[in-house]
Every structure is written in C-alpha cells, then in structure tokens.
Amino acid sequence: MKVLFLILILVCEANTSFALRCWARRSVYEEVNRSTVVFSGKAVAEEYRPIVTPPPGWSEGGEILVIKFSVARWWKGSGEGEVFLHTGVARFPGGYTRIAGEDFKFKVGEEYLVYAFGENESLVTDQCARTTKLENADEDLEVLGEGRLPEKKNKVSLFTSPPNKALQLTAR
Numbered sequence: 001m002k003v004l005f006l007i008l009i010l011v012c013e014a015n016t017s018f019a020l021r022c023w024a025r026r027s028v029y030e031e032v033n034r035s036t037v038v039f040s041g042k043a044v045a046e047e048y049r050p051i052v053t054p055p056p057g058w059s060e061g062g063e064i065l066v067i068k069f070s071v072a073r074w075w076k077g078s079g080e081g082e083v084f085l086h087t088g089v090a091r092f093p094g095g096y097t098r099i100a101g102e103d104f105k106f107k108v109g110e111e112y113l114v115y116a117f118g119e120n121e122s123l124v125t126d127q128c129a130r131t132t133k134l135e136n137a138d139e140d141l142e143v144l145g146e147g148r149l150p151e152k153k154n155k156v157s158l159f160t161s162p163p164n165k166a167l168q169l170t171a172r
Contacts, residue, residue, distance in 0.1 A: 022128035028143040031130045035115040037077030037123060040134055040147070041069040043106045048091060059096070065089040067106045069114070073147035078120065081150040085116055086124050102126040113137040 032038055048063035065087045071080065088100025104125050106112065111134040116123040125131045130140060 025128075026130065028130065028140050031115045032076055032144075034117060035076060035129070036117045036120070037083065038075040038113075038115050038144070039069070039071045039077060039083060040073045040111065040113045040137070040141075041071040041083065042111045043067050043108050044070045046106075046108055051090060058090070058098070059092045062090050062092040062098075065091075067108075069112075071150045072111070074150060075144050075147045079148065079151040081152070083114075083116075083123065085114065086118075086122050088124070088126070100126075102128060104129070104131050111135070113140055 026034065045068040047066055047068070049066050051058070051062045051064050054060060054062060067085045067087060069083045069085060071083055077083075085106075087106070088103030090098045092098070104127050112131060113134050114125060114131050115129045116125045116131070117129075118124050132140070
C-alpha cells in the first residue's frame with residue numbers, strides 16, 4: 001500500500017512538470033488580435049456545468065468549472081455586463097478530476113484583465129495569455145486605453161399598463 005502511495009505521488013509530481021511553458025510573452029497588440037474578447041471585471045461566482053461534447057480521451061458525464069464575471073470595461077467583444085469563462089478544471093463521476101496544466105487560476109471576489117479566446121459560449125484563457133489580476137495590468141491598460149462600459153439592456157416591466165391605484169402605497 002505504501003509503495004502504491006509513493007508511485008501515485010511521483011506520477012502527480014511528474015504531471016506538473018509537463019505543464020505548458022510560455023516561451024515568449026506576446027505584446028498587448030498581439031494578444032488583442034489573438035483574443036475573441038478582452039475585458040476587465042470581477043469574478044463573482046463559480047459553478048460546474050455539464051460538458052456537452054467531451055474532447056477526445058475524456059470520460060462522458062463530466063462537468064467543467066465555469067467562472068462568472070461582472071464586466072467593468074470592454075476593449076473587444078460583445079459589450080454585455082457578464083461573461084462566463086470556462087476553465088481547465090473538470091470533474092467526472094467517481095471523483096476523478098482533470099486539471100489542465102496551463103489553466104489560469106481565478107479567485108471569486110478578485111478583479112482581472114481577461115484576454116479570452118474561443119466561441120462566445122465556451123470562452124477560455126490560459127497562463128500564456130496576458131490575463132492577469134487588474135492590479136498588475138497597468139502596462140496593458142496604458143496601451144488599451146479607456147475601453148467602453150458594458151451595454152445596458154432594457155429592463156422589461158412586469159406592468160404593461162399603469163398599476164391599479166389600490167396597489168399603490170402613498171406616504172401620509
């Protein structure tokens with residue numbers, strides 16, 4: 001049993017040595033051109049969502065960790081007020097977890113400058129992108145400029161006609 005445990009530790013440590021290495025950091029302009037979206041915002045929630053189409057070699061029935069962002073500024077992309085970013089963390093039935101070595105680690109409550117790529121329904125980023133905590137993004141923000149605020153969607157009213165006077169509260 002002890003030998004099995006030692007082998008497991010060695011295998012886990014060997015897997016971390018195969019993590020993606022970023023050989024050259026791209027410029028802000030190169031990263032913007034490569035990205036589908038560029039925004040700043042706060043990570044406000046995380047949840048696991050079902051993996052609809054698992055990549056080759058992945059088990060069926062897995063879930064992927066998705067981070068919800070409240071967007072503060074846009075430089076490239078849809079302009080909406082929230083974004084869902086897929087991570088490289090997946091869990092599968094039986095307690096099996098898979099973590100991509102190049103996955104960027106987000107923390108709920110922190111603010112980030114995010115360069116993400118992929119389809120809008122499955123945006124991702126990684127450690128080689130210029131994604132960083134907002135407090136460390138001064139160089140990028142200087143190049144990017146002011147950006148734009150998220151678009152405000154028209155709110156749908158529950159009332160299509162003036163409310164019944166009997167329901168109105170009046171101050172006396």
